[in-house]
Amino acid sequence: MTQPTLWLRCEKKEFERRAALSPSVAKKLIDAGFKIYVERDEQRIFDDSEYQNVGCELVENNSWPSAPTDIPIIGLKELPESTDPLPHTHIQFAHCFKHQAGWSKVLSRFHRGGGSLYDLEFLNDSNGRRVAAFGYHAGFAGAAAGALALASQKKGETLGLLTPYANEDAMIQDVKKVLGGSGKGTKALVIGALGRCGRGAVDLFKKIGLDDDDIIKWDMAETAKGGPFPEILDVDIFVNCIYLSSQIPSFLTPDTIIAAGKTRRLAVVVDVSCDTTNPFNPIPIYSINTTFSSPTVPVNIGPEYPPLSVISIDHLPTLLPREASEQFSSDLLPSLLEFPNREKASTWVQANELYKKNLADAAATEGL
Numbered sequence: 025m026t027q028p029t030l031w032l033r034c035e036k037k038e039f040e041r042r043a044a045l046s047p048s049v050a051k052k053l054i055d056a057g058f059k060i061y062v063e064r065d066e067q068r069i070f071d072d073s074e075y076q077n078v079g080c081e082l083v084e085n086n087s088w089p090s091a092p093t094d095i096p097i098i099g100l101k102e103l104p105e106s107t108d109p110l111p112h113t114h115i116q117f118a119h120c121f122k123h124q125a126g127w128s129k130v131l132s133r134f135h136r137g138g139g140s141l142y143d144l145e146f147l148n149d150s151n152g153r154r155v156a157a158f159g160y161h162a163g164f165a166g167a168a169a170g171a172l173a174l175a176s177q178k179k180g181e182t183l184g185l186l187t188p189y190a191n192e193d194a195m196i197q198d199v200k201k202v203l204g205g206s207g208k209g210t211k212a213l214v215i216g217a218l219g220r221c222g223r224g225a226v227d228l229f230k231k232i233g234l235d236d237d238d239i240i241k242w243d244m245a246e247t248a249k250g251g252p253f254p255e256i257l258d259v260d261i262f263v264n265c266i267y268l269s270s271q272i273p274s275f276l277t278p279d280t281i282i283a284a285g286k287t288r289r290l291a292v293v294v295d296v297s298c299d300t301t302n303p304f305n306p307i308p309i310y311s312i313n314t315t316f317s318s319p320t321v322p323v324n325i326g327p328e329y330p331p332l333s334v335i336s337i338d339h340l341p342t343l344l345p346r347e348a349s350e351q352f353s354s355d356l357l358p359s360l361l362e363f364p365n366r367e368k369a370s371t372w373v374q375a376n377e378l379y380k381k382n383l384a385d386a387a388a389t390e391g392l
């Protein structure tokens with residue numbers, strides 16, 4: 025293979041409408057000399073024709089296993105479970121470098137097939153910062169889900185199925201409509217407000233009409249005094265967007281919620297960070313991840329107190345597949361342009377070293 029080439033595979037995970045390459049980014053790669061194959065995929069937010077129109081070659085859905093093995097395969101989410109050996113180079117989120125459930129089985133497929141894996145979660149620039157991440161739209165969508173849950177709660181109802189929106193504007197209009205035309209008068213607190221998710225949450229609140237004064241933005245400086253924080257109880261929606269890297273005092277506990285009594289304002293907690301099973305979860309008031317079909321879980325504090333719902337969905341950007349894909353693949357583009365010369369590009373060299381280390385661990389674990 026002399027011409028730089030990428031093969032965009034379909035996604036098989038339920039509800040996943042995002043793509044690792046948007047049509048506009050595929051066009052930029054083609055303009056730079058790449059050949060791009062795109063699997064037909066009805067699940068993807070972008071139509072097949074959008075790729076064809078910019079010069080991509082469409083191929084059958086899920087046909088990557090029979091693609092020439094020297095063509096790198098790019099996708100987003102995990103491959104469907106299987107024991108088939110993997111002979112290709114894959115660029116994707118594999119969720120196996122932190123030794124998540126099944127990690128060594130996934131890596132043993134690469135070991136047996138002779139392929140390799142570049143995990144999108146671990147592509148960093150020379151300053152150690154992620155080159156591409158979905159955080160902004162996670163915060164944006166999480167804040168929207170929080171506002172929808174608040175509106176449902178005010179009507180004495182429970183928020184039902186959430187489905188991906190065609191675009192950001194459709195989401196904003198829907199949330200405003202459900203709130204009776206505007207979010208004005210709602211008060212929100214975002215912790216981790218300077219990060220990717222936090223900035224997204226703040227922007228959603230602005231776009232649905234909250235007054236600036238009603239969007240309280242906290243980051244490291246404001247939490248330095250240590251929780252729990254009674255201030256959280258005085259807003260309608262609390263959105264947690266921190267990157268948890270060590271043990272910290274809880275932000276909110278069942279005791280502080282009960283102590284706030286029957287006049288508490290806090291109605292919805294959106295835990296975008298979703299450190300649900302982490303022993304240092306700073307919001308130890310719930311214990312499950314919620315889903316698009318059942319977005320909220322109640323905090324069990326007794327019927328004598330006002331209701332409190334938690335949203336802890338761990339794949340929020342899926343609610344905004346178009347913008348999330350567009351932003352992610354644009355951020356990835358400079359690295360993809362370097363991919364043909366990856367042995368000289370530090371982003372790819374480091375990702376490959378990490379893969380090799382994890383592959384060796386997996387081989388030892390699986391006795392290969």
Ligand SMILES: NC(=O)c1ccc[n+]([C@@H]2O[C@H](COP(=O)([O-])OP(=O)(O)OC[C@H]3O[C@@H](n4cnc5c(N)ncnc54)[C@H](O)[C@@H]3O)[C@@H](O)[C@H]2O)c1
Nearest residue numbers: 159162216218219220221243244247266267297338339340
């Ligand atoms: N639920 C989802 O769908 C979803 C999607 C993407 C990311 N995430 C998660 O969201 C979290 C944040 O991701 P990000 O990309 O925004 O990270 P980021 O590094 O861009 O931002 C994190 C922010 O949290 C702040 N922070 C860290 N500890 C804090 C503390 N104790 N008090 C106050 N602020 C604190 C940091 O200063 C930073 O501004 C991560 O855990 C990530 O895995 C969730």
